[in-house]
Amino acid sequence: MNWIAILAALSGALAVAAGAFGAHGASGQAAEWLKTGGQYQLIHAIAALVALKLAARGPATCFVIGGFVFAGTLYLMALGAPRWFGAITPIGGMALIAGWLWLAWSVRNGL
Known part of the structure; x- marks a missing residue:
C-alpha cells in the first residue's frame, strides 16, 4: 500500500475543506490563515502525487x-490555538522547500 499517495490524497481533501471553511465560515485573520494553508497544502498534495509518479518518494x-x-x-x-503555533509553521515551509530542492536534484541526476 502506498501510504504517501493516500496521505497526499487526504491532504488534498483537507485543503479543499479548509479553503471552503475559510471562504464561508470564518472571517478576518482566521479566514486568511485557512486560505493560505489550503492553497499551500493543495499545491503540495498534487506535487507529492507527481513526485511519486516520477518515483521520487523522498x-x-x-x-x-x-x-x-x-x-x-x-x-x-x-x-x-495559541498564536505561538505560528512559530512551528516555518518548519513545514522548510520541509516544502527541501522537497522542491530534493526533487530538482533527483531530476538532475536522472531520478
Whole structure:
C-alpha cells in the first residue's frame, strides 16, 4: 500500500475543506490563515502525487509532511490555538522547500 499517495490524497481533501471553511465560515485573520494553508497544502498534495509518479518518494514525503505541518499550524490558529503555533509553521515551509530542492536534484541526476 502506498501510504504517501493516500496521505497526499487526504491532504488534498483537507485543503479543499479548509479553503471552503475559510471562504464561508470564518472571517478576518482566521479566514486568511485557512486560505493560505489550503492553497499551500493543495499545491503540495498534487506535487507529492507527481513526485511519486516520477518515483521520487523522498521529495513526495517532504511535500506531504511539510504540507501538513505548514497548513496544520495555520488551521489550528484559525480554530483558536495559541498564536505561538505560528512559530512551528516555518518548519513545514522548510520541509516544502527541501522537497522542491530534493526533487530538482533527483531530476538532475536522472531520478
